[in-house]
Amino acid sequence: MAAKNLPPAFNATSQDIEMLLSAQCHIGSKNLQVHMEPYLWKTRPDGINVVHIGKTWEKIVLAARILVTIDNPADIAVISARPYGQRAVLKFAAHTGASAIAGRFTPGNFTNYITRSFKEPRIIVVTDPRTDAQAIKEASYVNIPVIALCDTDSPTEFVD
Template sequence: MYLAAGVRIGTRMKSAFMKRFIYGVRPDGLYLLDVQKTDERLRIAARFIARYEPPRVVVVSARQYGFRPVQRFCAFTGCTPIVGRFPPGALTNPRLRNYIEADLLVATDPRVDSQAISEAAKVGIPVVAFCDT
């Protein structure tokens, strides 16, 4: 299923942190993710997320390509979606109108969703993030 969905195909850049998850390189320069390690980590993340009450799980995506998957995931699970620009202070400032008390943050891209991740770190909220090469 991962192969059919193209999950194994990464980008042309790799980070040192993701090196252990990279299986190889295609002739066009795209890095390939190890499907077994990806499956293992997704299962660990799924078990971790399942430990929390869905309304207290916030799923964020500042990337346009993550909007629809986040909204669908939240519709099925009952989690709280935040798509588009993350409102500063949403996790750290209880005086704000859009303040959210969360027990877990799920991010679609740690680089783009860095505001949400840094706020979660400040208040001690665990983070699950999807990464690329």
């Protein structure tokens, strides 16, 4: 959906852009996956890829609109195996009522219904597609949509 068709509440304010820039959400890595090229703004002389903030905002709004459609927040699984994302996952889950999986993802959480840790979320959100690849792979087996926070070198296979 184009930005011009969105309600005014979804438009990025200068404060939103400042927060994204201060968090350095626009700084990518030196490597670039082919599927991430449409989101690239430019490559700096030192080789660092810079992500387009406008496209980042559009995807944030799209993810928020998708997550709002889930009736029961406990049906959202938020996953992070990386240490820097675990605190964010736990806080997101505490504020929204989503289920958090911080730390190691146990294989079979989504596919092995015999285990105690079996979950059937309606959607999963992962902080890094590379380290959370097991969760993404299992979600693809059982047709669970995946929202991922991607860097310029992130693999986007099975990410919706």
